[in-house]
Amino acid sequence: MSESKPRPTVGLRSLLPYLRAYRGTLAVVAVLSLVAAAGTLVQPLVTRELLNAIGARESFGRFVLILVGLLIGASVVDSVREYLLQRTAEGIVLSSRRRLTGHLLRLPIVEYDRRRVGDLLSRVGADTTLLRAVVTSGLFEIVSGAVMVLGSATAMIVLDPLLFAVTLVGLAAGLAAGIGFAGKVRKASLEAQTRVGEMTSAVERAISAARTIRASRAEARETEVVSASARDAYDAGLRIARLQAFIRPTVVTAIQGSFLLVLGVGGARVASGHITVGDLVAFILFLFFLVMPLGGALQAYTQLQAGLGALERIEEILTLPAETDHDTGAAGVPVGGPAVEFDQVGFSYENGDPVLRDVSFTVPYGTRTALVGPSGAGKSTLLSLVERFYELESGQLRVAGRDVRDQPRDELRSHLGYVEQEAPVLAGTLRDNLLLASPSATDAQMADVLAAVNLTDLIDRTPLGLDAQVGEGGVLLSGGERQRLAIARTLLSAPPILLLDEPTSNLDARNEAALRQAISAVAENRTLIVVAHRLSTVVDSDQIVVLEHGKVVAVGRHAELLESSPLYRELAAHQFLVAADS
Known part of the structure; x- marks a missing residue:
């Protein structure tokens, strides 16, 4: 098995692609932040002039009006700025979810084999x-805190350099400790998000198998599994909480100590006549405007580290290569050769054990080919290779005379109809499921294809008709109905080549017969490749390919194989299609 790629290293530069689409709005936010900061920094100076005017018994009304105007203006600017920032943040979340979801749906199938859905x-x-x-x-x-800190520090130095030096002594130790703790949050946040992902996987696993768990009386055991994952997430969250618990008191203590120092030393400076009461009040206000943004910036730095930890997990997925088509420059070959041709095909999954070994057989146009053999013989894998869910390791696989690796996946899959063994049904309505591969199909066409697979009763049983809900995973349908709905969805797109993996596995005898008739009807002028364990469904195939241990051991029609293939004869005997001693 190939080793998983290490997580990408992310930093502030990694945020740029997410911010680029909103650079105009963010520029406005930056300007508003500067305006708000400037208006806030002017307030202590106006307050100083107000107090000095009051002390000198001069007119101070204009200073009151200026302060009121500054407060109202700052409030309006901050409201607009905050709205724009929140709107931008929601837009970034939306675009990142769209981008991540779009990439997830285009990952190679092997990535889904490696990872848990939760x-x-x-x-x-x-x-x-x-x-x-x-x-x-x-x-x-x-950023806005840095502007406030720089402006406040400059004003404080102008007002009283000595008092500013005293302030730095009080703040330095506390802030240094706070930054040290905040720097550890990113690693802790990354671990916490990983634990939350594992917990979500455990919950998804339990809910998706709720009926099996209930029938197996395993509720308590599965609850314990989920609880253990939740406990791991809880422990990881506590590690972040402990770090943040140190950060806030440390910053608050530094701020309180700074205020006490300034009051003590500043009071002495006023008493000695070095500064006025107005200067001291202005200095304290500037100190407030200095320490509050510092505390906010430190908290923001903590949140930024947590966000970068989450971004690291997002980028880990986004850096995975999606399905790509490598243009080899091969020209398209006109239709005329076999529909599908396997030529010495070999393949292994990530565990390294060979699944297919030198598989060779040809499927002519307009014929029906059945793939039979014991479980694990590689039958379903052959269909996955035709769909290019995986890339073959050796040999060639040609569809319409062209190597599948020379065909764009969209073009290749547009000629293929594929029904999986588990026959997945999407949550939603009958219409949603049928339109998945044929978005322009009419109601009449959908009704016809449902009739072809004996599902007319689904649209007759409720006034909603095609808009009837099927439930999560098709839970409101029977197993056979889910299977037939998946087949109807494929038949509606009318592809020239149909790949059916155990299409009758969940059908009773009546519906199996109806489905065989439907497949026979649509099979005219089309090519079918059918994986089957139930040989009764494929005895009339044009050719039957018998596989064992990843190899083709026999090819022929039913009667021929009964004579020439011991394995096929054994399979037929087990299904009472021939006497065991014949």
């Missing part, structure tokens, strides 16, 4: 949500 769901849900905090409370809080 963890992928967690990345789309929980991890993308953390990007909101990066924008609203992280990145711009740090």
Whole structure:
């Protein structure tokens, strides 16, 4: 098995693709942040002039009006800025979810074999949500806080350099400790998000198998499995909580100590006549405007680290290569050769054990070919290779005379209809399921194809007709109905080549006969490749390919194989299609 790729290293630069589409709005936010900061920094100076005017018994009404105007203006600017920032953050979450979902749906099938669905769901849900905090409370809080800190520090130095030095002594130790703790949050957040993904996987596993779990009386055991995952997520969350618990008190203590120092030293400076009361009040206000953004920026830095941890998990998926088509420059071969041709095909899954060994056989146009053999012989794998869900390791696989590796996947799959063994049904309505591969089909066409697979009663049993709900995973349908609905969905697209993997596995004798008739009807002028364990469904095939241990051991018609293939004769005997001693 190939080793998984290490997670990509992400930093602030990694956020740029997410912010680029909103650079105009973010520029407006930046300007508004500067305006709000400037208006806020003017307030202590106006307050100083107000107090000095009051002390000198001069007119101070204009200073009151200016302060009121500054407060109202700052409130309006901050409201607009905050709305734009929140709207941008929601837009980034939306675009990241779209981008991540689009990429997930285009990953090679092998990636789904490696990963758990719940963890992928967690990345789309929980991890993308953390990007909101990066924008609203992280990145711009740090930027706007830096403007406030720089402006306040400059004003404080102008007012009283000695008092500013005293302030730095009080703040330095506390902030240094706070930054040290905040730097550890990213690793802890990454672990916490990973644990949440594992918990989501455990919950998804339990819910998807709820009936099996209930029937097996395994509720308590499965609850314990989920609880253990939840406990791991809880422990990881506690590690973040412990770090944040140190950060806030440390910052608060530094702020309180700074205020006490400034009051003590500043009071002495006023008493000695070095500064006025107005200067001290202005200095304290500037100190407030300095320490509050510092505390906010430190908290924002913590959130930024958590967001970057989530971004690392998102980028891990986005950096996985999607399905791609490698243009070899091979020209398209006109239809005229075999519909499908396997030529010395070999294939192994990631565990390295060969699944197919030198498989060779030809499927002519307009014929029906059945693939039979014991479980694990490689029958379903052959269909997956035709669909290019996996890439063959050796040999050639040609569809319409062209190597599948020389054909764009969309073009290749547009000529193929594929019904999986498990016959998945999507949550939604009958219409939603039928239109999946044929979005322009009419109601009449959908009704016809449902009739072809003996499912007319589905649209007759409720006034909703085609808009009747099928439930999560088709739970409101029987197993046979789900199988036939999946087949109807494929038949509706009317592809020239149909790939059917155990199409009758969940059908009773009556519906099996009806489906055989439907397949026979649509098989005219089309090519069928059918995987079957139930030989009664394929005895009239034009050719039957018998596989064992990944190899083709016999090819022929039913009567021929009964004479020439011991394995086929054994399979037929087990299904009472021939006497065991014949």
